Amino acid sequence: MTRSIMTRRASRTHQPEPDPYAFGSRPYDLVKEFVIALVAVLALTFALAAVFSSPDEKPTTVAAWAKADPGDFTATALAELDGSSATAGYGPPYNSAADGQKLGPLALAKAAGVTHPVDTAQAFVLGPLDSAPQSPAVATALSTYNAAGADQQAKWTTAYSDALTKANGDPAKVAVGDYGPVPVLLGQLLKQAQSGSLDGALLSEGGFYQTDYTLPLLFLADGSDLAAQAQGDHLAGNQWGMMNETGNFPGQAWLWLYTFWYQISPFNHSANADALVWGTMAVLTLLFVFVPYIPGLRSVPRLVPVYRLIWRQHYREQRQ
Amino acid sequence: MSEHAIAPTPAPQPSPAPAAPEPEYTGGWTGAVRRGAVRALPPDKLLPDTQPKYVASWIYVFGVLTLAAFLVVLGSGAVLALKGPAWWHVSGVGHYVNSLHLWSVELFMAFMVVHLWGKFFMAAWRGRRALTWITGAVAFLGSVGTAFTGYLVQQNFDSQWIATQAKDGLNSVGIGAYFNVTDFGQMLMWHIVLLPAVVGLLVVLHILMVRRRGVVPPFAPRPEAAAPSAEPATEEEAGA
Numbered sequence: 001m002t003r004s005i006m007t008r009r010a011s012r013t014h015q016p017e018p019d020p021y022a023f024g025s026r027p028y029d030l031v032k033e034f035v036i037a038l039v040a041v042l043a044l045t046f047a048l049a050a051v052f053s054s055p056d057e058k059p060t061t062v063a064a065w066a067k068a069d070p071g072d073f074t075a076t077a078l079a080e081l082d083g084s085s086a087t088a089g090y091g092p093p094y095n096s097a098a099d100g101q102k103l104g105p106l107a108l109a110k111a112a113g114v115t116h117p118v119d120t121a122q123a124f125v126l127g128p129l130d131s132a133p134q135s136p137a138v139a140t141a142l143s144t145y146n147a148a149g150a151d152q153q154a155k156w157t158t159a160y161s162d163a164l165t166k167a168n169g170d171p172a173k174v175a176v177g178d179y180g181p182v183p184v185l186l187g188q189l190l191k192q193a194q195s196g197s198l199d200g201a202l203l204s205e206g207g208f209y210q211t212d213y214t215l216p217l218l219f220l221a222d223g224s225d226l227a228a229q230a231q232g233d234h235l236a237g238n239q240w241g242m243m244n245e246t247g248n249f250p251g252q253a254w255l256w257l258y259t260f261w262y263q264i265s266p267f268n269h270s271a272n273a274d275a276l277v278w279g280t281m282a283v284l285t286l287l288f289v290f291v292p293y294i295p296g297l298r299s300v301p302r303l304v305p306v307y308r309l310i311w312r313q314h315y316r317e318q319r320q
Numbered sequence: 321m322s323e324h325a326i327a328p329t330p331a332p333q334p335s336p337a338p339a340a341p342e343p344e345y346t347g348g349w350t351g352a353v354r355r356g357a358v359r360a361l362p363p364d365k366l367l368p369d370t371q372p373k374y375v376a377s378w379i380y381v382f383g384v385l386t387l388a389a390f391l392v393v394l395g396s397g398a399v400l401a402l403k404g405p406a407w408w409h410v411s412g413v414g415h416y417v418n419s420l421h422l423w424s425v426e427l428f429m430a431f432m433v434v435h436l437w438g439k440f441f442m443a444a445w446r447g448r449r450a451l452t453w454i455t456g457a458v459a460f461l462g463s464v465g466t467a468f469t470g471y472l473v474q475q476n477f478d479s480q481w482i483a484t485q486a487k488d489g490l491n492s493v494g495i496g497a498y499f500n501v502t503d504f505g506q507m508l509m510w511h512i513v514l515l516p517a518v519v520g521l522l523v524v525l526h527i528l529m530v531r532r533r534g535v536v537p538p539f540a541p542r543p544e545a546a547a548p549s550a551e552p553a554t555e556e557e558a559g560a
Contacts, residue, residue, distance in 0.1 A: 017447030211505025
């Protein structure tokens with residue numbers, strides 16, 4: 001140790017931490033304490049589980065969505081076909097339609113790349129139609145659509161989209177027009193969806209054994225019904241939904257700080273809100289983990305004397 | 321010289337050096353690990369039957385309550401694993417075990433947060449206890465991640481909503497490219513294998529460190545005359 005360090009240390013008022021047993025000891029049965037704690041927690045858990053149970057709201061399905069809201073289903077399927085859906089325009093990791101969010105100058109999403117490629121027209125519309133046995137009319141519509149150029153396909157989908165909007169989303173009320181094979185394709189897809197076969201088709205696109213629900217979940221999230229159901233369950237973002245649970249059950253209270261940022265400016269109107277929140281939480285997390293090394297922060301316990309309450313018996317005995 | 325002369329005695333050879341004694345076998349790597357472990361944590365430090373007098377405060381039970389709740393979480397999770405992730409949707413017993421798992425997690429998080437705040441206000445990183453704080457903090461973060469993946473693998477509406485919302489946050493910083501919250505299989509394996517292993521290891525290290533350094537002593541009362549310095553003066557006080 002250099003002289004300068006010794007001088008510096010000697011000139012400050014400091015005490016190295018004393019040995020824990022410097023203030024006396026008392027007999028204590030650690031194992032007994034642990035067993036009592038375990039029994040107490042078990043009893044409490046059994047009681048809470050018996051009284052309150054746990055929530056289990058059934059999952060929604062593409063079939064349920066298509067039956068409850070065929071207009072929204074058709075509009076979403078059309079958006080997947082013409083590339084205007086949220087997934088179609090998402091960017092990485094699903095496609096290159098956008099660059100993804102940025103954290104300041106860092107384009108982390110783009111750097112990670114397109115690792116789960118999703119061609120929405122193929123995955124959600126054309127593929128499921130192609131994989132099912134179809135009537136001659138639908139088979140012809142499918143081959144007509146596939147054979148047409150991108151410009152022609154865009155003309156049909158745009159025209160149908162406008163007409164569907166004018167008909168308030170009801171495919172049955174769409175005016176006569178030049179939409180090519182699009183109405184037949186979407187009409188058949190709706191039938192497949194309502195029968196339940198689209199749920200299975202979307203899941204098994206990756207193979208026989210499947211545990212990846214990315215396609216059906218992205219499709220559901222592109223529609224409006226999933227969000228509407230969440231809103232009804234007070235799970236939406238602007239309802240601090242991240243902390244909530246369905247029904248009257250306790251949610252995830254520990255996520256309060258994470259969801260807090262989404263409620264305030266500039267996060268609540270930024271196109272890079274998610275990246276900004278993650279960046280903010282990353283900094284706060286580092287501060288939390290490395291508290292012992294952060295001047296000021298590590299002094300808070302000395303300044304906010306909660307310790308006097310914790311060790312009041314000890315300080316009383318020391319005074320005596 | 322006569323032919324019967326005795327052949328000359330050969331010059332005396334120096335006597336051979338005594339054989340070096342066999343080096344005593346000290347146990348190799350095994351012996352070294354054993355000695356290191358016993359040095360760091362002799363049995364009466366690993367399982368003491370006394371405690372410092374100042375540990376007579378209710379705040380101190382929250383550590384062992386957190387540990388107990390953690391074990392109930394693991395146990396109830398193990399029972400759920402016996403019959404697989406769909407069991408609790410089709411069985412009353414399964415649903416009750418799922419409820420045990422949910423409520424033990426709620427208790428675990430509640431006890432852990434009280435324990436964390438208590439340790440913060442005790443500045444429990446003092447006296448070379450920084451790693452104890454760090455392992456505890458990372459275990460807390462790992463627990464939040466484990467709970468998150470748990471919500472994702474419920475296979476109900478809540479899972480669908482959480483997956484489709486959380487993907488945006490993770491995708492925005494590139495994590496979603498490798499950690500796909502809509503992939504049930506991946507999330508289940510993180511939830512029941514990877515994260516519990518990491519959290520479990522951190523908890524074990526955390527507890528061993530508490531045993532090694534002992535429970536942090538109370539702050540020294542401020543001396544009456546000298547102006548107290550709120551800043552810790554030494555690396556030691558800072559917990560290095």
